Amino acid sequence: MQLTVEACSSVCINPLQRTIKRQVNRDYPESCTEEIHNYTLIELNKFSVNDQFFQYETIDNFLGGHRWFFLCPKCSKRSSKLFLPPEGMGREAKYLCKSCHRLKNQSALSGQNNMYRRVTRPLKKMKEIENKIAKGHLRGGKVEQLLDEHEKLDKELKGCQEYRLYTFKKKHNLT
Secondary structure, three states: OOOEHHHOEEEEHHHHHHHHHHHHHHHOOOOOHHHHHHHHHHHHOOOEEOOEEOEEEEEEOOOOOEEEEEEOOOOOOEEOEEEEOOOOOOOOOOOEOOOOOOOEOHHHHHOOOHHHHHHHHHHHHHHHHHHHHHHOOOOHHHHHHHHHHHHHHHHHHHOOHHHHHHHHHHHOOOO
8 A cells, every 4th residue: 555645744844944934033133134044044953853853955035035945864855845654654764755755645646536536626626716715815806717616616526426426425424
């Protein structure tokens, strides 16, 4: 059985560096961009999970500032996320990149599956549309377009045999 990223614990650089950068900006308000970068790196080097420390690399952002990455401890490639598989899966018990742990996304494995293609994917898309509309910052034309797309997906789902079976099983607690 293929192990998926969804089954693994992960650590993501983006929220981590944003939190640290906020702290650095608060503690050193008069610092220039390069000093902020250096202070952020110092704080990131203190970060560890399960006694595992990480190395970091940045690239210049075209809008200014830097984009941060973990360096995979095994292959040294840049990665915004590192993964730790569950115990007993025959994988290293370290946070490594997706490639080193040979991980796939569940959607990549399910992409050829009729249930995923005809039911799960449209339901996810409908949920995304609902979330966009719920935020309430869209113009009228965009809302109209999203509502039309939602109705189209809903109509297609109701005519789909797999969806009818899915809703029957869900209704009767057979899943």
